[in-house]
Amino acid sequence: MHDLVKVILASGMVLFASSAVAHDEAKEENKLGWSGIGELGYVKTSGNTDSSALNVRLEFVRTTENWRYRFAGTALTTSDDGTKDNERYTAEAQADRKLNEKSYVFGVYRYDADKFGTYDPSQTFTVGYGRELMKSEKHVLKGEV
Numbered sequence: 001m002h003d004l005v006k007v008i009l010a011s012g013m014v015l016f017a018s019s020a021v022a023h024d025e026a027k028e029e030n031k032l033g034w035s036g037i038g039e040l041g042y043v044k045t046s047g048n049t050d051s052s053a054l055n056v057r058l059e060f061v062r063t064t065e066n067w068r069y070r071f072a073g074t075a076l077t078t079s080d081d082g083t084k085d086n087e088r089y090t091a092e093a094q095a096d097r098k099l100n101e102k103s104y105v106f107g108v109y110r111y112d113a114d115k116f117g118t119y120d121p122s123q124t125f126t127v128g129y130g131r132e133l134m135k136s137e138k139h140v141l142k143g144e145v
Contacts, residue, residue: 036060053078068096068104087115102132106144 041055059072071093078086094108106128113121134141 032063051080066098070094089113104130
């Protein structure tokens with residue numbers, strides 16, 4: 001079991017290092033094409049009770065001259081003493097159409113499933129208008145309605 005934890009931690013560090021490098025490169029220039037980021041977390045504790053938690057998040061973005069497509073997904077599962085007590089998944093797809101340098105319209109589809117929640121899986125579709133309100137070297141502030 002310790003070997004599995006070491007492999008997961010090493011994989012997470014590699015993902016983190018590669019995403020940090022990719023993020024720094026994306027800061028330098030707003031390039032067209034694909035970019036992405038991933039997160040992986042695992043915690044296991046033992047003592048009076050044994051518990052574990054696994055968290056995964058992936059996001060991919062495709063940018064063209066007039067369009068931006070974003071695909072994201074998350075998964076979270078936890079257990080105490082071998083009994084699963086939380087299991088949640090989300091998936092999201094978004095398309096943005098640039099109107100000019102600062103304005104865009106968008107559409108978003110989102111799916112949420114929480115197997116231990118009080119609600120059935122839900123699906124949401126949203127359309128709206130967005131505008132870049134402020135942009136500096138380090139920060140971007142956008143508003144959407």
